[in-house]
Amino acid sequence: MASHDFRAVGFALRLHAGANALDQLPAEVERQKARRAFVICGQTVARKTGLLGRIEAGLGPLYAGAFDAMDKDSSWPAVERALASARAAKADLLIAVGGGSVVVGTRMVAILLAETGDPYSLMTQYPQGKPAYSPRLMAPKPPIINVVTTPNTAMNRAGSALKNDNLDHRMEFYDPKTRPVALIWDADALLSAPPALIRSTATTNFSTALRALGAADMSPLAQADRRHAFALLHDGLPRIMD
Structure with a gap:
């Protein structure tokens, strides 16, 4: 039974879908006034598809490089390496190319590029005998564009959970400012997985x-x-x- 007493909240998002939807990426980067667009993907996208080449060619001088080793479950070590690469590239916009793990890992890179606190203090806290809480992450985040290659439920969310073998639970973070400014459902990209x-x-x-x-x-x-x-x-x- 549907309730007719409710509140609805929308988030700004531009969606491009269909054949050659990836051609809209340069315009989306320029709309954000970014000059250092950095790609995060996994090895399958980097080595077994032509997506990185298409993106680099389309962005031209706006392309700042790529990190191509985001792994399954968005592990903490992979996120640390991606963060170091994005910092070295002076990234001011992030492009996630892949499935849910890449999308989540990219959100985490955006958080850590902007926040100055210790990552373990920024994640959701579970104090003994008290309710869990997520610290407010107030720093402005670099914009994110998601180019998805698989069906996933992560593409337009604000939460992130990372695998960390040194902990008995995932590292969880929540920041609405990491929702993407654009989603791209390119037909060839979706057929590449x-x-x-x-x-x-x-x-x-x-x-x-x-x-x-x-x-x-x-x-x-x-x-x-x-x-x-x-x-x-x-x-x-x-x-x-x-």
């Missing part, structure tokens, strides 16, 4: 959409979004399993 990865991430999204239908007291807007997301996944998932 291995089929097994697409099937896995699409199945995860289908499961999430199915669970969301059972939520109580949805607003009409949330209800419409969730029903349509489920319908699209229900229609599309069998086709990619062939």
